[in-house]
Amino acid sequence: MTDEQTALIALDWGTSSLRAFRMSRAGRVLETRASAHGIQHLPEPGVPGFEAAFAAICGDWLEAAPVPVVAGGMVGSAQGWCEVPYLRCPAPIDALPGAAARVRAANGHEILLAPGLLFDPEGGTPDVMRGEEIQIAGAIAGRADWQAAATLVLPGTHSKWAQVADNTVTGFATYMTGEIFAVMRGHSILGRLMTDDPVPDEARAAAFAQGVALASEAGPGDLTRQLFSTRTLGLTGKLPGGALADYCSGLLIGHEIVSGLAAHGDGPVILVGSAELCRRYATALHQLSGRDPAARIENPAPAGLFRLACDAGLISPDTGVHP
Amino acid sequence: MTDEQTALIALDWGTSSLRAFRMSRAGRVLETRASAHGIQHLPEPGVPGFEAAFAAICGDWLEAAPVPVVAGGMVGSAQGWCEVPYLRCPAPIDALPGAAARVRAANGHEILLAPGLLFDPEGGTPDVMRGEEIQIAGAIAGRADWQAAATLVLPGTHSKWAQVADNTVTGFATYMTGEIFAVMRGHSILGRLMTDDPVPDEARAAAFAQGVALASEAGPGDLTRQLFSTRTLGLTGKLPGGALADYCSGLLIGHEIVSGLAAHGDGPVILVGSAELCRRYATALHQLSGRDPAARIENPAPAGLFRLACDAGLISPDTGVHP
Numbered sequence: 102m103t104d105e106q107t108a109l110i111a112l113d114w115g116t117s118s119l120r121a122f123r124m125s126r127a128g129r130v131l132e133t134r135a136s137a138h139g140i141q142h143l144p145e146p147g148v149p150g151f152e153a154a155f156a157a158i159c160g161d162w163l164e165a166a167p168v169p170v171v172a173g174g175m176v177g178s179a180q181g182w183c184e185v186p187y188l189r190c191p192a193p194i195d196a197l198p199g200a201a202a203r204v205r206a207a208n209g210h211e212i213l214l215a216p217g218l219l220f221d222p223e224g225g226t227p228d229v230m231r232g233e234e235i236q237i238a239g240a241i242a243g244r245a246d247w248q249a250a251a252t253l254v255l256p257g258t259h260s261k262w263a264q265v266a267d268n269t270v271t272g273f274a275t276y277m278t279g280e281i282f283a284v285m286r287g288h289s290i291l292g293r294l295m296t297d298d299p300v301p302d303e304a305r306a307a308a309f310a311q312g313v314a315l316a317s318e319a320g321p322g323d324l325t326r327q328l329f330s331t332r333t334l335g336l337t338g339k340l341p342g343g344a345l346a347d348y349c350s351g352l353l354i355g356h357e358i359v360s361g362l363a364a365h366g367d368g369p370v371i372l373v374g375s376a377e378l379c380r381r382y383a384t385a386l387h388q389l390s391g392r393d394p395a396a397r398i399e400n401p402a403p404a405g406l407f408r409l410a411c412d413a414g415l416i417s418p419d420t421g422v423h424p
Numbered sequence: 425m426t427d428e429q430t431a432l433i434a435l436d437w438g439t440s441s442l443r444a445f446r447m448s449r450a451g452r453v454l455e456t457r458a459s460a461h462g463i464q465h466l467p468e469p470g471v472p473g474f475e476a477a478f479a480a481i482c483g484d485w486l487e488a489a490p491v492p493v494v495a496g497g498m499v500g501s502a503q504g505w506c507e508v509p510y511l512r513c514p515a516p517i518d519a520l521p522g523a524a525a526r527v528r529a530a531n532g533h534e535i536l537l538a539p540g541l542l543f544d545p546e547g548g549t550p551d552v553m554r555g556e557e558i559q560i561a562g563a564i565a566g567r568a569d570w571q572a573a574a575t576l577v578l579p580g581t582h583s584k585w586a587q588v589a590d591n592t593v594t595g596f597a598t599y600m601t602g603e604i605f606a607v608m609r610g611h612s613i614l615g616r617l618m619t620d621d622p623v624p625d626e627a628r629a630a631a632f633a634q635g636v637a638l639a640s641e642a643g644p645g646d647l648t649r650q651l652f653s654t655r656t657l658g659l660t661g662k663l664p665g666g667a668l669a670d671y672c673s674g675l676l677i678g679h680e681i682v683s684g685l686a687a688h689g690d691g692p693v694i695l696v697g698s699a700e701l702c703r704r705y706a707t708a709l710h711q712l713s714g715r716d717p718a719a720r721i722e723n724p725a726p727a728g729l730f731r732l733a734c735d736a737g738l739i740s741p742d743t744g745v746h747p
Binding site: 219221226227228229259274275276277278280281284285287288289290291315316319320321322323324325326327328329330333334336337339353355356357358359360361363 | 542544549550551552582597598599600601603604607608610611612613614638639642643644645646647648649650651652653656657659660662676678679680681682683684686
């Protein structure tokens with residue numbers, strides 16, 4: 102088998118989308134496919150829906166090469182194909198395979214489903230992730246310095262801030278930043294003054310920075326008051342309607358970073374997510390702390406799934422050292 | 425004219441409802457009417473809609489006794505019958521009539537429309553209210569001690585915390601507590617686990633107190649993280665679905681009170697609003713600070729509109745002292 106032959110099929114199976122990666126023994130992605138068959142958008146309900154989505158996205162790959170299959174994300178949730186209990190923090194990355202579950206598809210292929218993580222500290226409130234642990238595993242793979250100590254920030258609908266030490270996720274926190282922005286824009290009075298009127302890029306960037314600056318002045322409990330300024334700055338003509346969404350985004354991202362740095366301030370900060378979102382977070386991080394992220398990584402899910410497969414003994418990676 | 429004759433018609437004209445009060449020269453409410461003709465629910469659009477709603481709710485009263493008419497609330501907004509510019513803070517209560525506007529209805533009757541208030545401190549963000557200034561005027565009418573110094577808290581969709589000193593509204597802040605609760609419950613993932621399952625009153629009260637307690641531990645920026653616990657406490661079975669709304673309510677009200685007390689902590693706290701909402705705020709206030717409100721006032725709008733009419737010289741109040 103050469104490096105370029107199919108050695109693993111890795112599935113990143115979330116709520117709204119399903120992504121499949123055909124990978125080599127060296128961990129290289131040979132081919133990528135995506136479908137809209139997230140667990141809430143299956144072709145039919147229940148297990149038959151999972152079977153159909155699975156066969157549709159990679160049935161031909163498996164027919165050509167019956168390699169191991171691994172999957173991460175909401176596919177392992179209570180609404181997924183098979184519920185995989187959360188692994189508790191502190192969670193060593195190499196303990197993920199031991200907490201994974203196996204499901205056998207109708208076409209005979211077995212899939213290894215990654216567990217999510219639970220962080221439930223004594224005297225605190227519980228927190229959960231499902232899918233991000235794979236991205237974290239991928240982001241720090243091959244980076245001994247980050248495995249030793251790093252803060253991983255995964256912006257999004259439900260942003261995650263995770264602390265890694267000694268190749269172990271020691272704890273994490275979820276911020277509802279993206280979802281709050283979306284529901285306030287779509288369903289609250291704040292959205293009424295937000296327009297799509299064209300505004301120069303510099304004015305939008307300035308509005309974002311103004312929101313971040315207000316966040317830096319926040320005391321405990323101030324967010325629900327500060328949010329109202331998204332309306333009053335529009336009402337009083339101090340910000341144009343086309344820049345109000347940027348202002349609100351800066352305010353919410355700013356709050357997340359202020360809180361996140363207070364809890365996870367040590368070590369390098371690694372941003373994981375879409376380029377545009379990471380750019381916003383990097384800008385706000387710099388404005389609030391003078392720091393820059395140690396790295397921005399767009400999609401470490403394939404690397405994380407590859408590592409899961411290796412740690413599970415499903416494949417032996419090609420280290421590139423040939424005798 | 426005896427005290428019990430009609431001397432004033434007062435309108436509390438908000439976004440979703442219109443209330444009319446037929447009042448005596450002593451400031452007593454002789455009759456109350458309510459209609460659904462708030463400014464966003466008029467029988468027809470624009471000025472004809474205001475005319476029709478006005479005639480429907482109190483046309484017969486005015487035919488029987490052509491007395492002065494005053495109105496407060498969103499009727500004076502940009503979407504109202506006639507826009508009345510905001511009066512800037514610091515705003516003496518007795519300066520409200522001077523900033524009011526007059527509109528003449530088709531039936532010949534003139535209506536005095538109260539202004540809203542604008543608080544736009546140097547180096548801060550602007551804030552506005554429209555209608556609450558009338559409630560404040562009514563709440564402190566006849567109370568020299570509160571006119572000297574008090575904090576008025578008006579819980580609701582957009583809660584207001586107003587500072588009164590020397591019979592002047594010196595400043596205020598709006599908290600989007602009620603609206604954030606509603607949109608998170610109705611449109612975010614948090615609402616999915618909230619059920620109407622019956623839960624004992626004590627368990628609901630305990631969940632509310634747990635939310636307030638978490639708010640007391642918040643550092644700057646922590647709200648968007650703490651909100652997610654509404655989901656995880658349900659997911660992990662630590663709170664029943666029927667108590668999650670109370671938990672989320674306690675968390676959001678707690679954040680508002682923590683922030684409000686930090687900015688407006690001095691003097692007596694007067695709660696103005698519905699009995700049920702004031703009860704929640706009083707409970708949280710006590711839990712967070714050991715303090716109790718100096719008073720709970722359900723609806724001081726008629727008293728505030730009466731005071732506006734007196735200060736405007738539209739009526740001379742019956743002081744009860746007859747020569």
